[in-house]
Amino acid sequence: MDKVNIKKHLLLCATPTKQKCFKGNEGQKTWEYLKKTLKKFENESIEIEYKEKISFELSKKKLNFSEALGNDLNTAGAIAIIYDLAQPLKNFLNQFQRVEGFKIDLNEKFFLLENFKTLEKLTEVLGLKKEVLVKESKI
Secondary structure, rough: OEEEOOOOOOOOOOOOOOOOOOOOOHHHHHHHHHHHHHHOOOOOOOOHHHHHHHHHHHHHHHHHHHHHHOOOOOOOHHHHHHHHHHHHHHHHHHHHHOOOOOOOHHHHHHHHHHHHHHHHHHHHHOOOOOOOEOOOOOO
């Protein structure tokens, strides 16, 4: 068996073993587009006012997350915040898969990237760890 160490992951139906989500390799194309878009975006400029707004919203979510865990380990509340952060990413991926030539503006890219970064940090706190993908050999 080969072991592959995954550093970051987002749960999406990208390359299912059973084609229930979509046909062909659309999921893989979507995943590649998301990674490329988020990497490319890091060097682009965003209005400071918009950055501050998003930063404030994400700070509130982080605070609510901390309060949920501080309230007798309210894991359900913390997971609800995780879901809230993941929802825009899921919506983006769904639209990208279904709409040919789908484009997003700079502000939306910034929002998605910051959501993704916050999502990564908060899931680590809950102990949602990197998974080791095990591929079985047919030898």
